[in-house]
Every structure is written in structure tokens, then in C-alpha cells.
Amino acid sequence: MKDLIEQISVKAEAFLKDANSQLEKGNKAAGLRARRTSLELEPLLKQFRKVSLKASERKD
Template sequence: MKDLINKIEAEFEAFQKDSNAQLESGNKAAGTRARKSSLELTKLFKEFRKESLEASKK
């Protein structure tokens, strides 16, 4: 689960960097990368929820 949390943190940092680049400088490619990161974060959060529920049952 620690590995999953590290992946979430890394993906969120990438999202923040790209979304700020889009917001501050109007970088359209960064906006595309930010949207891609948001989809990946959704998948990672679902996986985290699943693992968290399994861990709480033990």
C-alpha cells in the first residue's frame, strides 16, 4: 500500500505542475497532461479505496 501512496503523490505532483503551467502561462499541452494525470489519479484513488477496505477487514 505504501507503494500505491507513493504513486499517488508522484502523480499529484505532476498534475499540480501541469495544471499550474496551463493556468499561469496558458500552456495547452500542459493542460492535456494535467487532464491525463487526473484520469490516472482517479484510477489510483479507486485502487487505494479497494486496498484500504481490504486492510480494514483484517
């Protein structure tokens, strides 16, 4: 789970950097990169949800 969280963190940082570049500077290429990164983030977040639920069920 630690590795998964690290992957999410790296992707989220890249997304925020590119999204802010698009917002602040009007950088269209950065917007494209941000959209691509958001598509990569989605399955990682779904996987985190599954792993997190399994972890919380074991502790009950």
C-alpha cells in the first residue's frame, strides 16, 4: 500500500504542476499533460480504495 500511495503522490504532483501551468500561463501542452495524468490517476485511486477497504476490514 505504501508503494501505491507513493505512485499516487507522484502523479498528483505532476497533475497539479501541469494544471497550474495551464491555468496561470495558458500553456495548452501542460493542459494536455494534466488531462493524461488524470487518466493515469483514476485507476490508482480505485486500486487504493480497494486496498484501503480490505485493510480496514481486517482490523475490525
